[in-house]
Amino acid sequence: MTEMKTPVESDGTTLDETGRALLFTAARTANSFSDRPVTDDQLREIYELMKWGPTWANTLPLRILYITTPEGKARLLPHMQSGNLDKTKTAPVNAVLAVDNAYHRYVPRLLPFRPEMREALEGNAGLREHIRTFSGTLQAAYFVIAVRAAGLAAGPMGGFDRAGLDAEFFADGGWSSILVVNVGYPGENPWFDRLPRFDYKEVVRRL
Secondary structure: OOOOOOOOOOOOOOOOHHHHHHHHHOOOOOOOEOOOOOOHHHHHHHHHHHOOOOOHHHOOOEEEEEEOOHHHHHHHHHHEOHHHHHHHHHOOEEEEEEEEOOHHHHHHHHOOOOOOHHHHHHOOHHHHHHHHHHHHHHHHHHHHHHHHHOOOEEEEEOOEOHHHHHHHHOOOOOEEEEEEEEEEOEOOOOOOOOOOOOOHHHHOOOO
16 A cells, blocks of 8 residues: 655655556557456555646546456446447456546645635635546546556546446446546457557747
């Protein structure tokens, strides 16, 4: 489990090439998974890593539903697009990432020096939804990186019926799904060829 630590000073220390490869340069989206199990401790480790990533005003709207049983998978599969079915079937864990639609109720706890922000968001639906989407998407990215940091492969997927999935798992309307991530160890031929990326000068401007 990750414990709270003293902030790391920016002293020039960098992540070594192995760490960079694990998280970014050699990391890939997995499209098949082995039957090697993922432990409860590993699933908790993923959360304990991802929770430290910054969000707008520390609002932390992301919620996770780990699906680990055949019964749960049978409920999930009908809502996945056809191209995602096989990989979802073989993954030992399917993580449904969702946002808490009433995340702002926790503002006094998570942002104790500005508790009044709760009422401000209650009265401003547009800003409330913008923060929910922005911060939830940030946390979904942290989740994928945390899966890799925990030594597992991630297969994030946006191809699913959100309305159907939400009706199946979140019928009370409290959470809304944003991403499904398969989690496990790579299976047979798990990687597609690396797709292109932009060069630095194509996407970066300096003033």
